[in-house]
Amino acid sequence: MKALRRLLSDDPVVVAPLLLNKVLVVGGLGGAGAGAAVRPGASVSGRIVEVEAYRGADDPASHAFRGPTPRNSVMFGPPGHLYVYFTYGMHHCCNIVCRPEGTAGAVLIRALAPLTGLDDMRSRRVSARRDQDLCSGPGKLCQALGLDRSFDGVDLLDTSSPVRLLDDGFGPPAEVAIGPRIGLSAKLATAAEPWRCWVVGESNVSR
DNA sequence: ACCGGGATGTTCT
DNA sequence: GAACATCCCGGTG
DSSP states (O other): OHHHHHHHTSOHHHHHHHHTTOEEEEOOOOOSSTTOOOOGGGOEEEEEEEEEEEOSTTOTTSTTTTOOOTTTGGGGSOTTBEEEEEETTTEEEEEEEOSSTTSOOEEEEEEEEEEEOHHHHHHHOTTOOSGGGSSSSHHHHHHHHTOOGGGTTOBTTSTTSSEEEEOOSOOSOSOEEEEOOSSOOTTSTTTTSOOEEEETTOTTSOO
């Protein structure tokens, strides 16, 4: 886990493609008591297939551009923690914090390929007609995983956290595509920068 | 298939 | 008061 933490202290533009094929896991830990065991059936997880970098101070599209606020304070903390925000009055989006403590930066998780807990995902996402609609967007995946502001700030690299980031041995994707970020006001100076990337040939990407 | 609009509330100016 | 790192539904072709 030390290697992953070191990786995440870099510029989010560098980190973003390296997060593809890593795994995000919610729950699945045993209850309190000695010998708490992992219960795979109880976890909800997915393989990361699409991400976007938000660079922080140099990036007017980043929530951290204008400095720390109550909402974005986690972005200024240590790397490897989860930043969750609420937007459009009904959706949550989750990010993995990058860069060393004191310097803001994050990678937005835009899409997952579901791995475990598909039944839980389906029950939370009633409108999803196909399994590929469960996590194919930043708001969708937070709903599928049950992530909200109460998870803001959790350490993804602590094995006892309710949300973890794992290298599950999928290895790097065979092919990665790069393009501009989505949903940004065109007036922003960095709106057209190619800071989104995704796994080519993956049916679970957004859009 | 593509396109347009409405939902809904937090955050910051 | 405006903007918002979105999603879903209902229109049309």
